[in-house]
Amino acid sequence: MIPFVIFGLITLVFFIVRVTPSDPVSFIAGERATKEQVAELRQKWGLDKPLPIQFLIYIKQVVKGDFGISLYTHQPVMDDLMKRLPATLELTIAAMFLSILMAIPLGIISALWRNSWFDHLLRVVTIGGISIVGFWLGIILQLVFSYKLGFFPLSGRISGTAPQYITGFYVMDSVLTLNGNALLSAIKHLVLPATAVAFSSFAVITRFVRAGVLDVLRSDYVLYESAMGLPSLIIILKYVFRNAITSAVTQVGLVFAALLGGAAVVIETVFDWPGVGLFLVQSTLLADYKVILGVTVWIGFVFIAANLLIDIAQVIVDPRRVGR
Amino acid sequence: MRRSQVVLSKILEDKLALTGMLIVFSVMMVAVFAPWLAPHPQDVSQIHLTERLLAPSFKHLLGTDDLGRDLLSRILFGARVSFTIAVIAVGLCIIIGVPIGLYAGFYDNWVSSLIMRIGDIFLSVPQVVLALAIASSLGRTMENIILALSITYWPWFSNIVFAETRKVKKMVFVEATVALGATTFRTILFHILPNVLSPIIIRSSVGMGFTLLTAAALGFIGVGAPPPTPEWGITIAESRRYLPDAWWFAIFPGIAIFISVMGFNMLGDGLRDILDPRIRRGGQKAKREGEE
Numbered sequence: 001m002i003p004f005v006i007f008g009l010i011t012l013v014f015f016i017v018r019v020t021p022s023d024p025v026s027f028i029a030g031e032r033a034t035k036e037q038v039a040e041l042r043q044k045w046g047l048d049k050p051l052p053i054q055f056l057i058y059i060k061q062v063v064k065g066d067f068g069i070s071l072y073t074h075q076p077v078m079d080d081l082m083k084r085l086p087a088t089l090e091l092t093i094a095a096m097f098l099s100i101l102m103a104i105p106l107g108i109i110s111a112l113w114r115n116s117w118f119d120h121l122l123r124v125v126t127i128g129g130i131s132i133v134g135f136w137l138g139i140i141l142q143l144v145f146s147y148k149l150g151f152f153p154l155s156g157r158i159s160g161t162a163p164q165y166i167t168g169f170y171v172m173d174s175v176l177t178l179n180g181n182a183l184l185s186a187i188k189h190l191v192l193p194a195t196a197v198a199f200s201s202f203a204v205i206t207r208f209v210r211a212g213v214l215d216v217l218r219s220d221y222v223l224y225e226s227a228m229g230l231p232s233l234i235i236i237l238k239y240v241f242r243n244a245i246t247s248a249v250t251q252v253g254l255v256f257a258a259l260l261g262g263a264a265v266v267i268e269t270v271f272d273w274p275g276v277g278l279f280l281v282q283s284t285l286l287a288d289y290k291v292i293l294g295v296t297v298w299i300g301f302v303f304i305a306a307n308l309l310i311d312i313a314q315v316i317v318d319p320r321r322v323g324r
Numbered sequence: 325m326r327r328s329q330v331v332l333s334k335i336l337e338d339k340l341a342l343t344g345m346l347i348v349f350s351v352m353m354v355a356v357f358a359p360w361l362a363p364h365p366q367d368v369s370q371i372h373l374t375e376r377l378l379a380p381s382f383k384h385l386l387g388t389d390d391l392g393r394d395l396l397s398r399i400l401f402g403a404r405v406s407f408t409i410a411v412i413a414v415g416l417c418i419i420i421g422v423p424i425g426l427y428a429g430f431y432d433n434w435v436s437s438l439i440m441r442i443g444d445i446f447l448s449v450p451q452v453v454l455a456l457a458i459a460s461s462l463g464r465t466m467e468n469i470i471l472a473l474s475i476t477y478w479p480w481f482s483n484i485v486f487a488e489t490r491k492v493k494k495m496v497f498v499e500a501t502v503a504l505g506a507t508t509f510r511t512i513l514f515h516i517l518p519n520v521l522s523p524i525i526i527r528s529s530v531g532m533g534f535t536l537l538t539a540a541a542l543g544f545i546g547v548g549a550p551p552p553t554p555e556w557g558i559t560i561a562e563s564r565r566y567l568p569d570a571w572w573f574a575i576f577p578g579i580a581i582f583i584s585v586m587g588f589n590m591l592g593d594g595l596r597d598i599l600d601p602r603i604r605r606g607g608q609k610a611k612r613e614g615e616e
Contacts, residue, residue: 001441008445013454017461123340127593131586133537135544136560136578139567143575147568258450265452266541280453281545284460296457300449 002304009300010062014055017289017296045071058293067294072286077294081276086168087157088268088275092259094171094194099202100252107209107248108241111217122206129203138196138270145192152192155272158185193271197264201255208251212244219243246318253310257303334598341594347587355403362397369393369552377570387572390562395572398554399580405555406584409470410535414528416474417481422524424478425485426512430493440486443479451476451534452541459547466549469542473535484527488520522599526592533588540581556581 033041042048046057061068067077110122146154153159163173163182171190174182216222217240225235265277272278276295283291335341359365363385372392380387386395424443428436446454451473458472492498493516501515542548543557551558556577563573 004441005444005448008442009448012445013449013457016458019461127340127589128582128586131533131537131582131589133540133557133560133578133581133585135541136574136581139560139564139574140578143568143571265450265456266545269545280456284456285546287460289461292457292460296449296453299453303450304448 002308005304006301007059010059010297011055013293013296013300014058015051017293018051018054062297067298068290070283070291071288072283072291077291080279080291081295081298083168084274084276084279087273088260088264088277090169090171091190091193091197091268091273091275092256092264094190095197095201095259096252096256098194098198099205099255102198103202103205104209104245104248107206108213108236108244110206111210111213111244112236114214122210126203126206129199129206132199134196134200135266135270137199138193138267141192141196142270153185153189155270157189157274158182159189160185193267193273196267196270197259201259204255205248205251209244209248212246212248213240216240216243246314249317250310250314253306253313257306257310260299260302260306331595331598335594338594338598340590341598344587344590344592344594347583348591351403351584351587352407354400355407358400358404362394362400364394364397365401367394367397368401368554377566377573379570380572386576387570389559389573390566390570395559395576398559399556399577402554402556402559402577402580403584405466405549405553406536406539406581409466409473409539410532413470413473413477413535413539414531416470417478417531418524418528420474421478421481422485425482426489426516426520428482429486429489430508430512430516440482443482446476446479447483451538455538455542456545456547459542464547464550466553469539469548472542473538477531477535480531481524481527484523485520488523489516492516492519522595526596526599529588529592529595533585533592536581536585536588 039048046054049057058068065078067081069075070077070080073080106122110119113119142154145151158170160181163170163179163186164177166173166176170186171183174180174186222235222239225239226232264275265280267273268275268277269281276299280292280295283295335345354361362368370393372388375384375388375392376390378384378388378392384394384396386399389395389398424439428439454476455472458475459468462468462471498511498515501511506515539548540555540557540560543555544561546561548558549555551562559577560574563570563577566573
């Protein structure tokens with residue numbers, strides 16, 4: 001199943017990207033290039049061969065973990081990807097952390113006080129959260145918190161020099177190298193983009209936690225325990241929470257995968273965050289088809305792998321699922 | 325039809341769904357009547373360099389943009405662009421996805437599993453990313469944006485219709501219809517389709533909002549419709565060079581997107597409560613939504 005989807009994805013994206021009306025070679029060679037120069041480049045990149053042959057060559061490369069060479073940076077696409085991955089991961093993890101921290105308590109409270117004013121308010125807020133345009137929210141945050149108030153930097157990952165490279169995560173690297181200034185700067189740069197990314201995931205997770213808690217509250221064993229005279233605080237902490245969290249785990253995984261590939265792409269552009277998303281957008285504007293192809297396929301890999309991991313995590317959190 | 329009356333009366337009772345419906349209706353009206361509502365309809369393309377980047381005033385209620393065009397007029401016309409894109413894209417998704425879902429759900433053969441797996445390929449990448457690849461290689465036109473959005477979104481419809489058809493197919497009344505000698509075509513069209521309509525309607529409403537968001541994101545990134553199209557995402561992208569001074573330039577188009585998308589999401593959420601009483605507010609069905 002999974003190999004089929006991956007192969008299908010590569011095929012799909014390859015033909016979408018290659019069947020373009022615009023010719024990447026003449027675009028890159030420039031208007032003044034002679035016919036010979038264009039033909040030479042064409043040969044150099046293997047573009048003179050028929051499309052099916054090009055496809056087979058590409059598949060052979062991808063199997064070996066090679067996405068080819070970028071037409072602009074002249075670096076292997078895989079290297080550029082790996083260099084930018086920590087930035088995207090750092091942003092996504094920070095956003096996930098923020099949204100989970102907010103979503104779980106709010107979701108539980110909203111379920112416990114069902115149909116109260118708080119519940120209604122949160123419903124409106126969460127619908128707002130999935131309706132808001134992430135990149136626009138990012139711009140608003142920039143407008144208020146960096147232009148007007150000056151609390152946070154406008155864009156980028158860090159001011160001054162980056163901490164010594166260990167993991168590629170600036171926050172973690174500055175902790176490991178005991179670099180206090182870098183840590184502060186890295187966190188400050190992270191706050192606005194992470195908030196912009198977190199808003200939609202917060203909304204989705206809150207809705208799930210709420211629905212999960214409601215399901216558990218209606219179950220017979222909760223009724224039984226409260227009939228036995230157990231204090232409701234203990235019931236909630238020990239039984240409701242544990243069972244409600246299983247539905248949230250799936251959601252967290254799905255949201256994480258979605259953020260990694262989707263939301264982050266656009267928001268990285270707003271904050272000039274040097275991650276995979278910004279890389280993809282810049283290459284799109286340059287018509288660097290090798291990078292578009294490589295990054296899209298790679299995001300597909302991550303997405304499929306994430307879904308697989310979620311299925312596994314679900315079984316661990318909720319062993320009842322095995323038989324299903 | 326009685327059922328539609330029941331649904332309508334329930335929408336009127338549900339505050340959220342009602343608000344959503346009113347918002348959607350008003351934005352659609354704006355889209356249709358933009359040339360009459362806009363204070364300066366000629367401003368959509370006309371440039372007035374002397375009036376560039378003016379703050380909101382009585383003459384220009386929402387200010388002007390970098391080429392001196394009235395922002396309110398451009399936003400109102402933007403509703404046309406965004407709604408045209410969203411309506412056609414979601415319409416195409418229904419046209420592609422629903423028959424495929426019905427076929428694959430009704431028949432249980434290799435063709436149906438092949439189609440569903442092909443759908444999975446499209447779902448294996450976030451929509452923005454795939455739409456970005458398609459739109460950028462096809463070139464910047466409205467048609468290509470619509471194409472990119474529908475190519476990447478139809479599997480949502482086929483998946484839902486597939487799952488529901490499988491359920492309905494096992495019900496006794498379908499068996500009875502077949503036993504009575506109804507043709508397969510008739511069974512699917514008149515007996516199964518009406519019973520899988522609710523999820524299609526819910527998905528369409530949520531999908532409209534989602535498509536509006538993705539279209540705006542594509543415009544913002546720079547692969548949307550070409551300027552001077554008054555598309556909201558493009559307008560926000562253009563505004564970035566003039567921040568923080570021309571704040572109105574960035575803020576108002578975003579509010580327009582937010583209100584329209586929120587309308588569809590509220591309507592979709594309310595419809596889900598009304599049409600699908602088994603799942604109240606974000607049960608299993610919303611699981612799929614998270615993936616978007």
